[in-house]
Amino acid sequence: MRFALAAFLVGCLTSSGGATADEQTPRGVVELFTSQGCSSCPPADRLASELARDGRTLVLTLPVDYWDYLGWKDTLASPSNTARQRAYALARGDRKVYTPQIVVNGREAAVGGDGAAVMGAITRAEADGGLALPVNLKIRDGRIEVAVAEPRRPLAAPHAEVWAFSFERAHEVQIGRGENAGRTATYANVVRHMTRLGAWDGAPAKFEVPAEEVLRAGADGLAVLVQSGTGGQPGAILGAAQADPAVFDATTTAARLARDPY
Template sequence: MFHGGIMVSQLKATLAALAFAASLQPAWAEPPRAVVELFTSQGCSSCPPADQLLVEYSRQPDIVALSLPVNYWDYLGWKDTLAHVSFTERQKAYAHSRNDRQVFTPQIIVNGKKSSIGSDRAKVEKAIQVTTKGRSTLPVNVIITERDGTVTIAVEETPDTTQREAEVWILPVLKSQTVPIERGENKGKTITYANVVRSLNRVGEWRGGSARFEVPLDMARKDGDAYVVLVQGTDATRPGIILGAAKGPGL
């Protein structure tokens, strides 16, 4: 009985250790090769094919796909139910960073750098190739863990890292949202959007090496059901190239 008691105690301790270790595992272990941001609008007649393309990208484990609905087409007769002015501002800031002033829908920005027509798969794939420069993953590692209501973000540079100044962001998202559109250019259509961003939340600064950041889980998922983390360079307070990214659980 004595030896049996020791064995039971050891088994319980082992199971507890395994459970603890499991709780610290990365939410998503495969590092992405690209972040694809689609600026779209429910009032844009040419956007539905791009929305569908983003749904397809959202299913690829090595792609972080994001929908950012803009509000500047609301005057056409239908107010976008998911749009936010901060997404419009982000799209314009990207245009200023590129010095091309091109703001349109549907527009995809790949890795914070390359613009493409959002419905043109070939051009989006080309943009991914150009911005990754032969790499299979983004140059900065981002690992997410969740424990006791807290999201821990670990950021680590790799030998491929050349830029070491960036900001860390967490973006709550709705994994899937279907919207029946009653007026405007898409009247009568029902469109499903993938990974709809709900807000842009700055977590802190990264200046190379290894760094850790903690965010309450409630904030990470606020108004959404999942989240994404981005490590993004800045260019005179404008968004720059995306150095690293990770998906939260369930994406």
């Protein structure tokens, strides 16, 4: 019975075709750099959760590790998140690295807890044309499939990298020590792993990898960014897509049942 259910789910997902690129395009990409050891971060964490629930903006939370010495080791932090934040600061030229910090569309930074500043950055990004590149993301038959289409408008530098971000849609942490001792924090779309899928040179392109190369234990969400520059010097985000939660859940359930049919 379990094997039949797995086959049924995979079959449905394979035949459904998924959402179109336009349906998957968010109004912008918000990256929150935060820390469990930062007393000013909880308002930013709540704002990120609100934006994620709204669904029009792709939100990624990237906990950093440079406040771990203050008495509490961030349980979700990753050195790669810290490296990404520092790379942004170098690319912008302002060298400002702090928490909570939000970066919108890979370009403008704002204090993460300042709702007006964050919404202003999102509005300016939209007024500047938003995301120019349609991206379609599918998860089926144990593989991640990404299609990058023609740009909606001419791009100054049509060269970029394609990255997959696996994340947990919600993660609750009880903080035992440090500046937030006694608090319970809930984080939205916590990045667990980043995977470079390849380079994009301006023409329509497809990328395909086994899901196991991208997803990590505990991940229940997936997003793809097409970003100018390099991982060491990231630039503007040109396109993005997020896997539909229902499709993601059904796909991963099918794969799990197929591995363990009894």
